[in-house]
Every structure is written in structure tokens, then in C-alpha cells.
Amino acid sequence: MPAQPSHNPPQPGSAALRADARENRDRILRAAREAYALHGIDVPISAIARRAGVGVATLYRRFPTRASLITEAFAEQLAECAGVLDEALEDPDPWRAFCSVFTKVSAMQAADRGFTHAFLARFPDDASYAGERDRAEEGLALLVRRAKEAGALRPDFDVSDVVLALLANNGVANGAQAESAAASRRLVGYLLESFRARPDVKQLPPPARLELDRLGGAG
Amino acid sequence: MPAQPSHNPPQPGSAALRADARENRDRILRAAREAYALHGIDVPISAIARRAGVGVATLYRRFPTRASLITEAFAEQLAECAGVLDEALEDPDPWRAFCSVFTKVSAMQAADRGFTHAFLARFPDDASYAGERDRAEEGLALLVRRAKEAGALRPDFDVSDVVLALLANNGVANGAQAESAAASRRLVGYLLESFRARPDVKQLPPPARLELDRLGGAG
DNA sequence: GGGTAAGTGGAGGGGTTTCTCCGTTTAGCT
DNA sequence: AGCTAAACGGAGAAACCCCTCCACTTACCC
Structure with a gap:
């Protein structure tokens, strides 16, 4: 390993980060998970940043867009x-x-x-x-x-x-x-x-064409 | 009926309105219903006003708050x-x-x-x-x-x-x-x-205490 | 310890939304 | 026709939101 001076193991998503940056990244993710669980995904970015104890800019550096954080x-x-x-x-x-x-x-x-x-x-x-x-x-x-x-x-x-x-x-x-x-x-x-399968199955309305994508979120 | 000079019958919700105002009120309600049906209740007031062909102020005069319109x-x-x-x-x-x-x-x-x-x-x-x-x-x-x-x-x-x-x-x-x-x-x-009632009923998880009010919307 | 690139936070640009103010228009009575 | 209270519309205030810029700070290698 000649061209790899870093000695913190490159973990997926947080590779080659300075120690403080990594710490902040983790705190942002924790805060985001907590906030999303409690209030849904409509929580504003600023609230997550506040909860994590960092500025918005720090959050946006790690997660360039709202969707990427989610x-x-x-x-x-x-x-x-x-x-x-x-x-x-x-x-x-x-x-x-x-x-x-x-x-x-x-x-x-x-x-x-x-x-x-x-x-x-x-x-x-x-x-x-x-x-x-x-x-x-x-x-x-x-x-x-x-x-x-x-x-x-x-x-x-x-x-x-x-x-x-x-x-x-x-x-x-x-x-x-x-x-x-x-x-x-x-x-x-x-x-x-x-x-559950039953002996006396009744006729059901036909299934809808539902895909895992193309679904409008609710909540 | 001495003290009732008006001769348009007082209908609920639109009593004692001038003819043009009543007309506009109806158009606002129609526009709101259309917009809500198509896009959900998150449609902005301005869009409903535009669809109804009136200004926002007109809408707000009839429906003082967003919730009242809904x-x-x-x-x-x-x-x-x-x-x-x-x-x-x-x-x-x-x-x-x-x-x-x-x-x-x-x-x-x-x-x-x-x-x-x-x-x-x-x-x-x-x-x-x-x-x-x-x-x-x-x-x-x-x-x-x-x-x-x-x-x-x-x-x-x-x-x-x-x-x-x-x-x-x-x-x-x-x-x-x-x-x-x-x-x-x-x-x-x-x-x-x-x-539907069946002969072989299985034990269900207990019902939740759900009320018609106190429900967080999803929408 | 010192240099430097990486990291940081807060102010604010640009967007949207709800709701208000106010000068202008108009319906309807006389 | 003329008067007046009612109704009108658009500009904009206030409050959000997402995201960016930039002057300052700090971890890390030597």
C-alpha cells in the first residue's frame, strides 16, 4: 500500500475524512434518524443540524442534497x-x-x-x-x-x-x-x-399495477 | 319581515352577500374542490385563487384562514x-x-x-x-x-x-x-x-384506541 | 511548534407560502 | 344618474424552507 498515507480504514461513505469531520458526520446521521423517526421526513435541515450541534454548512458538505441525507x-x-x-x-x-x-x-x-x-x-x-x-x-x-x-x-x-x-x-x-x-x-x-388460503375463496377485485418505485409518498 | 330588506334568500355560509361576491365565492369553492381532488390539500391558496379567476384578497375575505376554506x-x-x-x-x-x-x-x-x-x-x-x-x-x-x-x-x-x-x-x-x-x-x-364472521376465528392483536379526531393527517 | 489543507458556522440569496394593506372598481338603492 | 358601502386585486410583509459563500478555526503531517 504505497499511495495510501491515511491510517483510518476507508469505510464506505466516510472514507478519508478527518477525525472531527467523521465524528460530525456520524452525529448528523444520528440526529437525522432520530428526527425522521419522530416527525417524518419533512423535518427541516436546519433542525437536524441544530440537533446534531453543527452548522448547516457542515451538514451540506457531507450530504450535498436533502435527498442524499435521507x-x-x-x-x-x-x-x-x-x-x-x-x-x-x-x-x-x-x-x-x-x-x-x-x-x-x-x-x-x-x-x-x-x-x-x-x-x-x-x-x-x-x-x-x-x-x-x-x-x-x-x-x-x-x-x-x-x-x-x-x-x-x-x-x-x-x-x-x-x-x-x-x-x-x-x-x-x-x-x-x-x-x-x-x-x-x-x-x-x-x-x-x-x-391465507381458504377453501371458500371469494372473487377479489383485480390487483393494481403497483411498483416499488413510482409511488407518491404519504407523510 | 320588516327588518330584512334583502331579497336574496339567506343561504348558509353565503348570507347577505352581494351578487358578484356570491358568484365569486362559489367559483372559489369549485376551484378549491377541483384542486384538492387533483393535488391534495397542499395546494397553495394562490393557485386556487388563480384557478377561480379572483385575487388572493378576495379569497381571504370569504375564507379568513386556510383551514376554513378546506x-x-x-x-x-x-x-x-x-x-x-x-x-x-x-x-x-x-x-x-x-x-x-x-x-x-x-x-x-x-x-x-x-x-x-x-x-x-x-x-x-x-x-x-x-x-x-x-x-x-x-x-x-x-x-x-x-x-x-x-x-x-x-x-x-x-x-x-x-x-x-x-x-x-x-x-x-x-x-x-x-x-x-x-x-x-x-x-x-x-x-x-x-x-366477515367465520367459524374458525383466530386470535387478533387487540384493537388500538383510535378516535376520529386526534389523527395525524397523511397527505 | 508551524504550515496548510480540510473543516466549520453563520449570514444571506433565492424560492415558496400564508395572510394583510390599501387604492380602485362596482353593484344596487334612491 | 349619482352615491356609498361592499367588493376587488395586486403588491408586499412575515415566516418559512433549501442551499451557498466566505472569513475564520483546527486537525494532522513534518
């Missing part, structure tokens, strides 16, 4: 989602796997006001996440197919119904204020019950 | 909701009545982006709607009780689950952009199926 702040939770999916894909019981993903992601939505907006609406903007998104969609489709083949998930369930359910849960999570966790749990209970 | 603009749809409920209360089949209310209100939500926000969030602000709200809650409770007693609605259904379902549908309506109508129909289909 995507970075939620990268961790996005990874957690991917982990939930991976874990579920290893579960031998397809229905339990399906329930697990839906339940856990819904709980994350309910716990963090800004999560869904960042998760759904900011996805297409940043090309670096395109691969991860595709992988998630593939995994989800696999999960759904397995659950159907096992006879646990109703046959007319569409992959887009996952998005539908997440949007519905988002509406509850953002609308129910203090009760959002309990409300979300109950909605998930209802929805999982109707997703 | 409540007035949605008064009609609110009345439509009340009509839907009244109609359902006269239906001899309680389950059909229940489905009808949920389906129709959900369709209204999906058709009009700003509807829910105005409907839920603006309710408590204006005391004049308190009576109407109480009446709606009573009617809804009656509808739910009847449907349960008829053995059509599952026994552990809570009245707050109506709010839960409307919040969920709102999330879909606001998030699914162009597909919101189809998406909403499908969600309603799923939810109604899980609300």
Missing part, C-alpha cells in the same frame, strides 16, 4: 429489511416466512414515521440502490411463490399485494399517532388472515 | 358521507349495509386525494361539525352492532377498526398514484373478507 440515514434500516428477507428465505415453512417478513417490516414502518417514505419514494432516485431493490423484489416473489405452492397463501395473491399491504400499513402507521404500533399490529392481523 | 370545500362530501350512512342504516341486510358504507367511503377517499385529510384531521378544529361527527359515530356503532348480531361481522370487530380500515385505505389511496382506485378496491376486498 437515503444515507435510512441505509441502515434498509439493510435490516434485506436481512429480514434473507432470514425468511431460509425458513423451511413458507407461510411462517411470509408472515415474518410482513410483520417485521410493518413494525418497522410503525416505529419510524419517515421509514416508508424513504424506503419507497427515495428508492428510484439513487441508482446505487437499484441492485438491492431488484434483489428484494426477486426474494419477495420467491417467497410468495413458495407460500402459494405450499397451499398456505391464497392462489390469487399478487406480488403487488405486498406493496398494497405496505401502503395500507403506512397509512395506519402515519395516521394513528401514538397508537400506531398497536393499530399496525391489528391491521397486519386482519390482512394476514385474508391472505 | 372545511367549507369538503362540507359537500361530508354530507355525502352522512347520506351514505343514512342509506345504509335503512338497509334490512346489516352486512350489505356495512359493506356498502365501507366500500363507498373508501371509493371517495381514493377518488379525492385531499378528502381524508380534510375529513379526519379538520374535524376537531371546527366546532360546528361536532354534532355531525357524533351522529356519524353513533350510526356507525349501530351498523357494527347490527352486523355482529346478525352473525355476519366477526364478534371481535371493534368500532375503531372502521377508522383503522379508513386509515389503511387512505394510505393506499394516497400512495398508489394513478392506480389508487384499483388498489383501493382490492384492499377493501381483502379487508371485508377478514371482517
